[in-house]
Amino acid sequence: MSMAAPTWPRVTNMATSPAHSPDGVPARARPGAALSTSDLHVRYGEFHALKGIDLAVERGEFVALLGPSGCGKTSLLRTIAGFVHPAHGTVVLNGRNVAGLPARERNIGIVFQSYALFPHMTALENVRFGLECRKLPRGEATERAQRALALVGLSAMAERRPKQLSGGQQQRVALARAIVIEPDLLLLDEPLGALDKQLRVQMQTELKSLQKQLGITAVFVTHDQEEAMSMADRIVVMKDGSIVQVDTPERLFQEPKTGWVCDFVGGGNLLRGPLEPLRSGVLQLELAPGSVIHVRGEGSPQAAVQVPFDKVALRPAVNDGLTVKARRFLGATLALEIDSPLGTIVAHVPPEEGAAYPVGMRVHASADMAHCRLVTVE
Amino acid sequence: MLDKIIDIAAWLVVLFIIGPLIVIMGGSFTETPYVTFPPVGFTLHWYSMLIHQHDFMESFGFSVLLAVLCSLGAMLLGVPAVVGLHRFGFIGSSLFRSFLMSPLVLPTIVTGVALLQFYHLAHVDSSLAGLLVAHVLITVPYVIRTVGAGLTGLDPALEEAATSLGAGQLRTLLRVTLPAIMPSIMAALIFVFITSFDQTTVSLFLSGVDLMPLPVRIYRYIDFAVDPMIASISTLLILFAFGLIVLLQKLLGVERAFGVN
Amino acid sequence: MMPETSTLRSTLPSVRAQRFRPSPLWWHFGPVALFYLIFLVAPYAVLLRMSFHRFSSTRLYIPDFTIANYVAVMTDPYYVALIARSLWIGVLVTAICVLMGYPLALKIARSRPTMKSVLIAITLSPLLINLVVRTYAWLVLLGDTGIVNTWLLDIGLISAPLGMNGSLASVLIGLVHISLPLMVISLVGILERIDPALLQAAESLGATRARILWKVVLPLSVPGIAAGSLLVFSLAISAFVTPILLGGGRVATVSTVIYEKFTYAMNWPVGATLVMILLVINIGVMSLHGRLFREG
Numbered sequence: 054m055s056m057a058a059p060t061w062p063r064v065t066n067m068a069t070s071p072a073h074s075p076d077g078v079p080a081r082a083r084p085g086a087a088l089s090t091s092d093l094h095v096r097y098g099e100f101h102a103l104k105g106i107d108l109a110v111e112r113g114e115f116v117a118l119l120g121p122s123g124c125g126k127t128s129l130l131r132t133i134a135g136f137v138h139p140a141h142g143t144v145v146l147n148g149r150n151v152a153g154l155p156a157r158e159r160n161i162g163i164v165f166q167s168y169a170l171f172p173h174m175t176a177l178e179n180v181r182f183g184l185e186c187r188k189l190p191r192g193e194a195t196e197r198a199q200r201a202l203a204l205v206g207l208s209a210m211a212e213r214r215p216k217q218l219s220g221g222q223q224q225r226v227a228l229a230r231a232i233v234i235e236p237d238l239l240l241l242d243e244p245l246g247a248l249d250k251q252l253r254v255q256m257q258t259e260l261k262s263l264q265k266q267l268g269i270t271a272v273f274v275t276h277d278q279e280e281a282m283s284m285a286d287r288i289v290v291m292k293d294g295s296i297v298q299v300d301t302p303e304r305l306f307q308e309p310k311t312g313w314v315c316d317f318v319g320g321g322n323l324l325r326g327p328l329e330p331l332r333s334g335v336l337q338l339e340l341a342p343g344s345v346i347h348v349r350g351e352g353s354p355q356a357a358v359q360v361p362f363d364k365v366a367l368r369p370a371v372n373d374g375l376t377v378k379a380r381r382f383l384g385a386t387l388a389l390e391i392d393s394p395l396g397t398i399v400a401h402v403p404p405e406e407g408a409a410y411p412v413g414m415r416v417h418a419s420a421d422m423a424h425c426r427l428v429t430v431e
Numbered sequence: 432m433l434d435k436i437i438d439i440a441a442w443l444v445v446l447f448i449i450g451p452l453i454v455i456m457g458g459s460f461t462e463t464p465y466v467t468f469p470p471v472g473f474t475l476h477w478y479s480m481l482i483h484q485h486d487f488m489e490s491f492g493f494s495v496l497l498a499v500l501c502s503l504g505a506m507l508l509g510v511p512a513v514v515g516l517h518r519f520g521f522i523g524s525s526l527f528r529s530f531l532m533s534p535l536v537l538p539t540i541v542t543g544v545a546l547l548q549f550y551h552l553a554h555v556d557s558s559l560a561g562l563l564v565a566h567v568l569i570t571v572p573y574v575i576r577t578v579g580a581g582l583t584g585l586d587p588a589l590e591e592a593a594t595s596l597g598a599g600q601l602r603t604l605l606r607v608t609l610p611a612i613m614p615s616i617m618a619a620l621i622f623v624f625i626t627s628f629d630q631t632t633v634s635l636f637l638s639g640v641d642l643m644p645l646p647v648r649i650y651r652y653i654d655f656a657v658d659p660m661i662a663s664i665s666t667l668l669i670l671f672a673f674g675l676i677v678l679l680q681k682l683l684g685v686e687r688a689f690g691v692n
Numbered sequence: 693m694m695p696e697t698s699t700l701r702s703t704l705p706s707v708r709a710q711r712f713r714p715s716p717l718w719w720h721f722g723p724v725a726l727f728y729l730i731f732l733v734a735p736y737a738v739l740l741r742m743s744f745h746r747f748s749s750t751r752l753y754i755p756d757f758t759i760a761n762y763v764a765v766m767t768d769p770y771y772v773a774l775i776a777r778s779l780w781i782g783v784l785v786t787a788i789c790v791l792m793g794y795p796l797a798l799k800i801a802r803s804r805p806t807m808k809s810v811l812i813a814i815t816l817s818p819l820l821i822n823l824v825v826r827t828y829a830w831l832v833l834l835g836d837t838g839i840v841n842t843w844l845l846d847i848g849l850i851s852a853p854l855g856m857n858g859s860l861a862s863v864l865i866g867l868v869h870i871s872l873p874l875m876v877i878s879l880v881g882i883l884e885r886i887d888p889a890l891l892q893a894a895e896s897l898g899a900t901r902a903r904i905l906w907k908v909v910l911p912l913s914v915p916g917i918a919a920g921s922l923l924v925f926s927l928a929i930s931a932f933v934t935p936i937l938l939g940g941g942r943v944a945t946v947s948t949v950i951y952e953k954f955t956y957a958m959n960w961p962v963g964a965t966l967v968m969i970l971l972v973i974n975i976g977v978m979s980l981h982g983r984l985f986r987e988g
Contacts, residue, residue, distance in 0.1 A: 136591055156594045158707050163595040169588035173610040182606070183596030187705050234596060235704050433901045441799035444792045448872060449814055451829035452821070454839060458832065466832045468839050508724040515720025529982075531724065534732065536978045538930030540947050541967050544954050545735035548964075552738060564731050571724065597707035629822045631933050636954070649824045650933070657831055665825040672820040676813050685812045689819070689877060 086145070087112045087270040088133065088238055093142035095128050095294075102128040103139070104294040110238075113268045115261065117275055117285035121317070125294040126274045130240055133272065135159050147237050157186075162231030164241040168223045170215040176202060176226045177211040183234040201233035202226070204263070221252050228260070232267060239264070241273035245280060257283050278318050282306070290314055312357055312430030321361035325430060326395045328352040335422070340393045342373050343417040350427040357430045362388070364424040365400035370415040377414045380407065391418060452669050459662035466659050477663040487664065490648035494628050497562055497644060501627035502620055504567040509574025510616075514604065516575075517582040528575065535572035542569065543636035550637070558642040565637055566627040573622040580690065581615025582608075614682040621675050621682075743964035753961050761965040775969065778929050778946040781860070785867045785928040786921045789875040792868065793920065797879030798909075815876045818869065827866055827937045834862045834938070858940030866934040871927050875920040882916025883909070915984060922981040926974050946970050 086109040095103035103125050110116050118126035131137040133144055135156030144152045151159050162183075170179050180201050184194035202208050205225035215223055224244065231239055244260065245253045261284045264271050275281050281288045282302040290298045290305065298310040309315035312323050324346065328336040331347065338346045338358055348358050363386070378397065381388040387407035391398045398418055402410075410416060454468040459477055461470035481487060509531075516528055534542060546565050555561055589611060593603040609616065631646040638647050653661055679688040743761055745753040765771040800811045818826055833839050834856040841853040856862045886909060894904045932947040939948070946966055953963030 134591075134595060136594075156591070157597050157599060159595075160597075160706060161595060163592065165588040165592055167586050167588050169586055169592040171589065171593075171607055171611060173613065182593070182598070184704070186597035186599075186602065187707060189704070230592075230596070433905065437795045437798055440795035444796040444872070445811070445814055447792070448818060448869070451826070451833055451869070452817075454833060455825070455829045458839075465837060466839070467842070508727055511720045512724040515717065518720075519717065521717070527721070530728065536926075536974075538926075538947075538970060538974055540930055540932045540950060541736075541739075541971055541974075542732075544950060544963065544967055545739045546731065547954060548742065548960065549731075549735035549738055567727070568731050571727075625820050629820075631823050635933075635951075646822055646824045649822075649828070650937070653824070653828050653831065653937070657828070657835065661828055662832070665822075665828060668822050668825050672817060672822075675820055676817055680809060680813065685809055685816065689812070689816050 086110060087114070087147055088272070089145045090129075090133070091143050091145075093129070093132060093144065094140045095125075095132055095137055096140045102294055103132065106142070106296060108289065108296065108299075110270060110272060112270055113265075115264050115271045115273075115284060115286045117273055117281035117288045118291060119275055119278060119281040119288050119317075120291035122276060124291040126276075126289075126291050127242065128294075129291070130242055130272065130274045133238070134161055134163055134240055160234065160237050162234055162236035162239045164224075164227045164231050164239070164244045166243040166246055168215070168227040168247075170223055170226055170230075172215055175212050175214055176207060176218065176229075179215070179226055180230045180233050183230065187234065197233055198229075201229040204232075205229045220248050221256065224248065224256065228263070232269065237270070239269050239271040241271065243274055243276070246275075246277075253280070254283075260284060282318075290317065308426065309359065309428060312428050315359050315428055319362075321359050322365065322398050323357045323359055323428065323430065324393075324395050324398070325357040328356060328358075336427075338395075340395055340398070340418060341375055343370060344375055344393070344419060346418075346420050346425060347422040348425040348427055349422065353429075355429050355431075356427045359426050359428045360398075360420045361424055362399050362401040364420050365398060366419050366421070367391075367400060367402065367410060368417045368419075369409070370417045372415065374415040374417045377410050377412050377416060380410075380412060391416060393418070455662050456666045456669060459659055459666045461659055464658060466657070466662050477659045480660050481663050484660070486643075487645070487648060490643050490645040493559075493642055494645040497559070497566060498624045498627040500563055501566040501570055502623045504563065505570040505574050505623045506616075506620070508567065509571045509619075510578060510609075512571075513575050513578045513582065514608070516579065528579075531575050532572045534568050535576075539569065539630075539632040540636075543633040546633070547636045556639075558637070558639045561637050562634060562642075562644065565633045566630055569630065569633060570623040570626050573626060574619045576690070577619035577622060577688075578612065578615050580687075581612035584615075585611060618679055618683050618688045621679060625672070625675055739964050739967055742960055743968050745961045745964075747959050747961045752958065761961050765962065765965050765969065771966075774944060774946055774949060777944070778970075779973075781864065781867065781935075781945060782925045782929040784864055785871055786925045788864065788868050789871050789924045790917055790921060793872055793875035793879055794913075794917075797876050797883055797916075800876070800880050801883035812880070816873050819873050823870070823933050824937075826869060827934050830862065830866045830869065830938060831857065834865070857938070858942040860939075860943055862938045863935050863943045866938040867928050867931055870931065870934060871924040874923045874927065878920030878923065879913065879916045882913045882919075886912050919981055919984055922977050922984070926977045926981075930970055930974060 089107075089109040091107050093103050093106040093108075094101070106125075106129055108129075118129060120126045128137060132139050135151070135154065139152060142152070143150050146159065146161070170176075171182065174182070177195070177198050180198040181194050184197055185191075189197070199208065199211065202211055205228055207222060207225050207229065210218060210222060210226075215226070218226065224247075228244075241260075245256050248256060257280060273284070282305075285302060287299060287301050288305050289296055292313065298305060298314050300308070305314070305318055306320050309318060309320045315321065315323055324338060324340070326338050326340075328338055328348075330352065331337040334349055334351075336348050336350060336352055338348070340346065346358055346360060350356070367389070375398070376392045377389055378392045379390040381390070382404070383401070385404075386401040387404045389400045389402060389407060389410055391400060400418065455466070457468050457470050458466035459470075460473050460475070461467050462472035462474045462476070463470075512531060516524055542565065546561070546568075550556070550561050585608070589607060590603055593607040598606065629646060630644070631650060634644045634647050635650065638644060643651070649661060649664065676685065679685055682688065742753065744757050744759065746756045746758060746760065748754045796811075796815065800808055800815070803811060831838070835841070836853040836855065836857060838857070840856070841850075844850045845853065890908060890912075891904055894908050899907070929945075930947055931945075932951060935943055935945045936948050936951065939945075947970070950963050950966050950970070953959045953966065957963075
């Protein structure tokens, strides 16, 4: 890869199915990618779980697979791990096609949702297990396992069994066990799903800094968009067995490719209605007299306007305008639900400003054109 | 009111269940030549008499030997099978499981008769081998049931974790799967041991006069005498059973061990 | 090139490929299948075949293929009465077990964890105690010079010992004692699955305890009663040691007659015929149980 590589490694949707060289490595495998899959199909009987997944993850990158349940994210993870065998397609790990390789030979570290710690072994024995499989001398294996436990801050717990550890500690042991084998890739299946919220936030930070410190390539599955946003370098949004969008958290949030992505990541209001050209390259959408939204772009029947929740500007109206339907207190902000002919508009405002808008109040809503954009809806 | 009645009824039933056992245990200390409760006086005479009963001691040793060999045999046949059932689902695997469980469902008297006749026609006349085969046949289902329950309760991710760390099938089995279900395996061993040790019906058909397992020996004895010596040996067997129950409670909890729920 | 962040990569030996896969189906199932074929299927087949042979007082049996034994057993009033008596014993034992087991199961299901474990352990303990020992206990209790008679004589309730030993009553008592644990297991299993919210809902609607028991708990525990009953019934009709010892040779059941036919009477063909009849009844009962169990 040249020095002109993008600042963050890119996950690319490869347009075409790659040709295969005789040794099974796809001709178009990206030289720098730690992991790439191409045209991956998985079927469970009649059910088509993965429909041609093309994905490339660069070295040292932390990628989230995000989507609702049943979208195929777990199937993709399990296919990469080697527990599910694809009907078609390749999985290339550090330049070697592992699609035909059993899971045990792939050198992939996995943190399971249930942690899957061996209940009859101590923390240290759990961590050492993978090293024993690699026929490391016992002394060296123990030493490495101890180092890994120290890395996750659990040196003091080495002799404890999983049952004697808290959920957060079990999670760390599982992590230490997965990284001690120096895997080519780290897979995490809803790694923080079993923890309570406070601990989850703390672990998100720790997990990410550890991943960066080790420079390990990692892919994790989550259904929680906040978790994906806070940990991942880039997010792969999946739906119905296909990839919908691959982007950084910021871009995903600000420029969702489709209305569905916008809704799923909480990118804001999607307003769909008659778009009228105002002047060259600018369209306007009238919600009600006095409530007008402007957006740059060309009109199309599939277009909707994305207005982030916190960018909705409100002004008191007299007789006309829209009606405040409900108020929800979210802590730092207040969510106002406003009835409009195009559906409910949600506006996040500071609580002190929200005090001026009781339920039943008539308001005008608008938004700065700089924050609005056109999104394609299905 | 209703709750009170249920309570009293329940305690009466409990009394019905353990009353006879308490009577036997108490009666084993009586000085009278017949069992009575509460015991008259206190003596360990019947216990010391037991020690000098050569044939009872021999039968005890034979029963222990039989139960140990049977445990070994039932495990060797049952564990690979139940692991196989756990690992591969194949067409008819649930039918095959029912087949393996069938000796538990079939009346023991029928199994006893069938083997008696089979041995006769096949000219098998080794008491030990004949009994051992019968006991293994009757106890394999306990292994299938108890170890199978342990495997079903196992987190499938555990084996996947071992695989992802580089363990092969054999290492996964020996280092992860079997140790993780060790409580179930121990419970299965207890059931197998005690079922073999206590087995009466089949043993009655298959044991000769020379080698008699303990239950058969007791059966033959009480056919002509009901003296307190049998109460003393019964007491020992009852205490042994309660010891095993405590062990099962420690291993799995009695509810899981006996498959309540 | 990317910055060398992944310098950790492979100071470790890699996992060696596993060429040998030691787990074909036959390795798992071969020994046990062979064992069952030789020592279960073959003996049962021989037994089935035996029921079609002819009895001979000199040669054990004469090879034949006749249904004469079945005809004889089905028409001889002695055997018909024998089978009827065994079934009747099964019904009585089952009914008594339901009546005795239900209050205990209710009590267990309602108890707190520690009490529950103790009660379950007590209830199930007979399962681990030698059958002969348990039967012996009842011999001691119910004999003419036994404890029950002595007590009753002492308080003057009776003037002569009740001849319980060798009676149907003592066989029933012994069989109930053996079967009760199985019934209680089935009942507790189903009672614990009843959502407590249902009972609270009934109570909040003003139902009395009796009405809740009668209208909510009892109907919901019918599957448990059925499952337990089938288990107990099949155990009771094929029990052998208890009727022989407590019946004192005076209470004949199918099982005791089978024993007789195969040991001192040496009439194998008729014995085998009785076995087959017992077996058919048992398999019928147990497959019904299996079906109920799967649905429940």
